[in-house]
Amino acid sequence: MSVIGSRLLRKEDPKLLTGEGKYIDDIQVAGQLWMGMVRSTQAHAAIASVDLSAALEQPGVVAAYSGKDLTEGYWIAPLPCAWPVTPDMLNPPHYPVAVDEARYVGDIVAVVLAESRYEAADAVEHVVVEYEPLPVVASLTDAVADEKLAHPELGTNKAYTWAIDENPDGVQAALDGSAHKVEATYIQQRLIPSAMEPRGVLAVPSPHGGDITLYSATQVPHILRVMVAATTGIPEQMIRVIAPAVGGGFGAKLNINADEILAVALAQKLGKPVRWTETRTEAAGSTTHGRGQEQHVEIGSDADGKITAIRVKIDADMGAYMQLITPGTPLLGSFLYHGVYEAPAFSFTCEGFFTNKTPTDAYRGAGRPEASYAIERAMDMLAAEVGIDPAEIRRRNYINGGEKFENWDNPAGLTFDSGHYTPNLDLALDLAKYDELRAEQARRREAGESKQLGIGLCTYVEICGLAPSRALGDLGYGAGGWEHATVRMLPTGKVEVVSGSTPHGQGHETSWSMIVADKMGIDPADVTVLHSDTALSPLGLDTYGSRSLAVGGVAIAMAVDKLIDKCKALAAHQLEASVDDIVLEDGNLQVAGSPDTATPIQTMGFAAFTAHDLPEGMEPNLNEAVTYDPPNFAFPFGTHVCVVEVDEDTGEVEMIDYVAVDDCGQQINPLIVEGQVHGGVVQGVAQALWEDAVYDADGNPLNPSFMDYLVPSAAEVPNIRTDSTTTTSTSNPLGVKGVGEAGTIGSAAAAVNAVVDALSHHGVRDMAMPATPQRVWRTIDAAKNGGQA
Amino acid sequence: MEVQITINGTTHTSEVEPRTLLVHHIRDDLGLTGTNVGCDTSSCGACTIHIDGQSAKSCTLLAVQANGADLTTIEGMASGDGLHPMQQAFMENHGLQCGYCTPGMVMAATSFLNENADPSEAEVREGLEGNLCRCTGYHNIVKSVLDCASKGA
Ligand code: FES
Ligand code: FES
Numbered sequence: 044m045s046v047i048g049s050r051l052l053r054k055e056d057p058k059l060l061t062g063e064g065k066y067i068d069d070i071q072v073a074g075q076l077w078m079g080m081v082r083s084t085q086a087h088a089a090i091a092s093v094d095l096s097a098a099l100e101q102p103g104v105v106a107a108y109s110g111k112d113l114t115e116g117y118w119i120a121p122l123p124c125a126w127p128v129t130p131d132m133l134n135p136p137h138y139p140v141a142v143d144e145a146r147y148v149g150d151i152v153a154v155v156l157a158e159s160r161y162e163a164a165d166a167v168e169h170v171v172v173e174y175e176p177l178p179v180v181a182s183l184t185d186a187v188a189d190e191k192l193a194h195p196e197l198g199t200n201k202a203y204t205w206a207i208d209e210n211p212d213g214v215q216a217a218l219d220g221s222a223h224k225v226e227a228t229y230i231q232q233r234l235i236p237s238a239m240e241p242r243g244v245l246a247v248p249s250p251h252g253g254d255i256t257l258y259s260a261t262q263v264p265h266i267l268r269v270m271v272a273a274t275t276g277i278p279e280q281m282i283r284v285i286a287p288a289v290g291g292g293f294g295a296k297l298n299i300n301a302d303e304i305l306a307v308a309l310a311q312k313l314g315k316p317v318r319w320t321e322t323r324t325e326a327a328g329s330t331t332h333g334r335g336q337e338q339h340v341e342i343g344s345d346a347d348g349k350i351t352a353i354r355v356k357i358d359a360d361m362g363a364y365m366q367l368i369t370p371g372t373p374l375l376g377s378f379l380y381h382g383v384y385e386a387p388a389f390s391f392t393c394e395g396f397f398t399n400k401t402p403t404d405a406y407r408g409a410g411r412p413e414a415s416y417a418i419e420r421a422m423d424m425l426a427a428e429v430g431i432d433p434a435e436i437r438r439r440n441y442i443n444g445g446e447k448f449e450n451w452d453n454p455a456g457l458t459f460d461s462g463h464y465t466p467n468l469d470l471a472l473d474l475a476k477y478d479e480l481r482a483e484q485a486r487r488r489e490a491g492e493s494k495q496l497g498i499g500l501c502t503y504v505e506i507c508g509l510a511p512s513r514a515l516g517d518l519g520y521g522a523g524g525w526e527h528a529t530v531r532m533l534p535t536g537k538v539e540v541v542s543g544s545t546p547h548g549q550g551h552e553t554s555w556s557m558i559v560a561d562k563m564g565i566d567p568a569d570v571t572v573l574h575s576d577t578a579l580s581p582l583g584l585d586t587y588g589s590r591s592l593a594v595g596g597v598a599i600a601m602a603v604d605k606l607i608d609k610c611k612a613l614a615a616h617q618l619e620a621s622v623d624d625i626v627l628e629d630g631n632l633q634v635a636g637s638p639d640t641a642t643p644i645q646t647m648g649f650a651a652f653t654a655h656d657l658p659e660g661m662e663p664n665l666n667e668a669v670t671y672d673p674p675n676f677a678f679p680f681g682t683h684v685c686v687v688e689v690d691e692d693t694g695e696v697e698m699i700d701y702v703a704v705d706d707c708g709q710q711i712n713p714l715i716v717e718g719q720v721h722g723g724v725v726q727g728v729a730q731a732l733w734e735d736a737v738y739d740a741d742g743n744p745l746n747p748s749f750m751d752y753l754v755p756s757a758a759e760v761p762n763i764r765t766d767s768t769t770t771t772s773t774s775n776p777l778g779v780k781g782v783g784e785a786g787t788i789g790s791a792a793a794a795v796n797a798v799v800d801a802l803s804h805h806g807v808r809d810m811a812m813p814a815t816p817q818r819v820w821r822t823i824d825a826a827k828n829g830g831q832a
Numbered sequence: 833m834e835v836q837i838t839i840n841g842t843t844h845t846s847e848v849e850p851r852t853l854l855v856h857h858i859r860d861d862l863g864l865t866g867t868n869v870g871c872d873t874s875s876c877g878a879c880t881i882h883i884d885g886q887s888a889k890s891c892t893l894l895a896v897q898a899n900g901a902d903l904t905t906i907e908g909m910a911s912g913d914g915l916h917p918m919q920q921a922f923m924e925n926h927g928l929q930c931g932y933c934t935p936g937m938v939m940a941a942t943s944f945l946n947e948n949a950d951p952s953e954a955e956v957r958e959g960l961e962g963n964l965c966r967c968t969g970y971h972n973i974v975k976s977v978l979d980c981a982s983k984g985a
Contacts, residue, residue, distance in 0.1 A: 724969055757961060
């Protein structure tokens with residue numbers, strides 16, 4: 044029986060369900076010191092003085108440092124940015140503790156160390172910082188105006204300009220010649236990623252041995268290790284990084300953070316373990332934000348709605364500093380602004396701007412939700428312009444007419460592995476009962492009911508499987524995109540997998556076991572997966588960009604193949620047969636056609652371990668490794684249908700149905716796939732309807748806690764109906780694509796399209812996110828009575 | 833101050849600072865780290881435990897307020913013969929991903945079913961309103977709770 048494709052329950056669960064799982068804050072070591080961060084209360088100010096004396100007198104306080112103390116001491120380099128997207132990108136130094144100027148509310152201006160959690164928090168209150176306020180760049184509008192400067196010494200807020208714009212005149216001509224044209228500006232508000240586990244760190248030095256172990260709630264232990272070495276000067280081989288159980292990441296744990304570098308450096312300096320766990324309210328300033336863009340979109344079509352040209356210009360809010368992949372995040376969407384549609388003329392430009400706000404970086408989807416939002420909103424606007432149904436305009440523009448394709452060159456210079464869009468759309472419309480919904484919508488409009496029905500479509504495509512190393516090099520990214528795996532059979536026949544990709548809720552242990560078990564014909568329970576510790580798994584590039592399966596999983600499959608080949612050679616030797624005649628069936632190696640020769644593959648572990656009788660030249664043990672660098676990305680796609688009721692009297696939006704039909708290629712475990720879609724959908728809908736990290740004109744965050752920032756609860760969201768189509772990827776031998784971010788990429792546009800659709804008969808064509816009752820009510824009022832939207 | 837608290841059947845007598853939050857006492861002093869902390873505004877429910885049989889957010893109470901109380905944390909749910917039916921239901925319905933909200937969810941859900949043994953889907957959603965999860969989109973959590981209820985456990 045095939046294990047791949049079955050709904051195997053997760054191996055991870057018993058530990059996590061019983062409290063046995065150990066997250067960062069659960070790991071306590073004797074003699075540890077707690078860091079407390081003194082954070083700037085000013086969005087932009089010169090630091091006139093930092094007085095640590097009162098803090099140092101507090102009970103339990105061991106040390107305290109200002110930024111000056113630390114830079115004038117022995118040790119610190121600025122935090123790394125791994126993605127200088129252009130050679131001339133501006134990247135001002137980002138010290139873990141600000142030295143002369145604080146550049147956002149939350150910027151660290153001093154750090155204290157104390158013997159307990161509470162004492163550290165108390166000591167923070169006793170640090171006195173004198174600020175001299177400077178002009179604040181509190182919005183993208185401020186940033187683009189370039190009058191106030193986030194970094195005065197740079198002379199501008201613009202960090203870079205990056206473009207795919209080979210034929211600007213051609214694009215202009217195509218737009219000019221279009222029968223229909225839509226021009227719109229969409230705002231991607233800032234979001235607070237809000238993994239339920241706050242970030243935390245624990246650095247344990249060995250003062251005499253010189254090595255150091257860093258525990259961190261991170262998605263990227265391997266990248267962290269390299270970067271800690273590069274930033275602190277500690278030799279890389281002396282650093283071990285462990286990501287324990289990690290309580291969600293969503294991109295916000297894909298970084299090299301000030302606290303991580305501080306913990307390491309201070310642990311080395313003081314010879315004691317140093318730890319820190321952010322508070323939720325602190326997280327709004329201590330962990331990166333997502334999104335933060337203004338998108339200017341122009342799309343033209345012929346009289347029938349067939350796209351002639353797409354031109355996109357983005358202003359992207361970097362925040363105060365470049366974190367690990369801040370500048371590249373918007374560009375991850377750049378290749379997808381034509382969506383699932385053929386666009387004969389295409390141009391994309393992105394300008395990155397500094398503001399005096401929390402740095403932005405990856406957040407679930409990273410650039411792709413923004414792209415799919417822009418094109419899918421624009422398609423609905425175009426449909427209204429042309430006067431056809433939103434489903435119909437999509438059909439008319441699908442790549443290859445909606446028929447199945449492989450290896451299609453997109454206008455942005457990438458090659459889509461495979462796609463088959465029409466059946467995917469049909470299935471979703473069918474499940475949603477699209478025609479019935481349209482009829483009901485017409486009825487309510489006719490009746491003038493206060494609760495109007497809206498049906499929103501999003502047919503997205505996204506990029507997974509980051510990434511071919513060469514492609515990353517072309518984009519200026521500072522690392523490769525390969526993944527490493529080792530598979531070994533132990534003497535007792537059990538199998539150990541060492542994975543370079545590192546989970547934080549995705550169920551890698553289960554899925555990786557299934558890949559191995561399926562190929563070897565053994566019980567998944569006989570497979571254990573080791574990960575997230577650079578001493579166990581020294582090679583890896585970690586988990587982000589829906590890359591784990593399409594890169595890491597494929598590496599595992601290839602390593603298992605190598606292991607099986609070696610087992611076959613060993614069996615051939617034992618059975619005195621030719622290796623070409625050995626087949627693997629249901630976990631047994633045998634001479635083809637001779638079931639009596641069947642030998643369980645799991646017995647090969649002991650034979651290879653004792654090495655008493657190996658074929659000439661064969662090394663003892665069964666331990667095979669593969670580093671896999673994918674030849675191409677993978678491009679999952681899907682159709683989401685969101686159905687809402689909009690109360691015209693109150694502006695309230697209620698989601699009454701949600702259908703997601705995703706195509707992520709071959710699925711390993713549909714249970715896990717569905718879970719990823721559910722979570723992703725709610726995160727995307729949350730952007731559409733509720734979440735918004737708001738700042739005032741002075742750069743103060745107004746809703747940095749769960750009291751004010753509306754992470755949805757179970758009561759706000761409906762069930763999500765999922766189904767799938769399967770178009771296997773041509774990019775890898777498993778035919779897999781990836782699904783970690785798909786839900787988020789498809790859902791924000793579907794939700795806003797639904798809200799707009801509910802009101803389109805009043806002439807409403809757009810709605811900013813989040814579509815709060817107030818905003819919706821004002822829009823209705825404006826449309827009906829000419830008020831201010 | 834001295835407090836005496838029974839947790840999962842074991843009575844602990846300890847000295848605590850008056851300001852120590854119950855959740856920190858449970859985690860940092862008594863080493864029961866299954867109960868998590870997800871916020872500082874009593875909003876997320878990651879810290880949910882049972883106090884004298886009722887679910888409560890252990891970050892909203894001081895340790896001293898629990899003096900003399902009988903507490904159950906996630907560590908007290910599974911028995912020798914296996915998972916608690918609610919834990920089992922979460923496992924079977926993929927009601928958890930990263931697992932961080934899970935102890936709080938399981939505690940909140942069991943106490944919810946104690947009060948409403950046969951809830952509708954909408955009632956489950958309302959009943960779990962105080963517990964946030966960022967991974968699952970709640971779909972499978974709700975399914976888990978309904979499944980547990982239907983098995984009458
Ligand atoms: S930690 Fe108690 S409610 Fe969030
Ligand atoms: S499972 Fe991760 S927060 Fe709920």
